[in-house]
Amino acid sequence: MRNRPTLPRMIAGVEERFERQARNESLLRAVNEQIAALGQSAAGWADPAHQFDFTCECGKLEGCGGRVLMTLAEYALVHRQRDRFAVLPGHQTDAIEYVVKQEKRYVVVDKRDAYEHLVE
DSSP, X not given: XXXXXXXXXXXXXXXXXXXXXXXXXXXXXXXXXXXXXXXXXXXXXXXXXXXXXXXXOOOOTTOOOOEEEEOHHHHHHHTTSTTEEEEOTTOOXXXXXXXXXXXXXXXXXXXXXXXXXXXX
């Protein structure tokens, strides 16, 4: 008979996975902040409606690689609050975040209270 993990151990493993995912989202935001900074320098040639390719900030551990098309104004609006992220539709993880805005090209998610400290 195989030893089955106890319930608390499985929950701890799930919790650890969600914590890593939340931290990954912060790293992806840092990448996108660099993209936004480059975009700001392009303000001379790009009109305000120009959409830039940002990295999906879902933080999935298996890797996403998705691109979110957003204007610089949309990106800035999402990140006015440090615990909000832009992800592709369907890439949100209900256990650690909830949807605050749904657009055709992206979804804005807000971290649940238990995970906010990991991303601020």
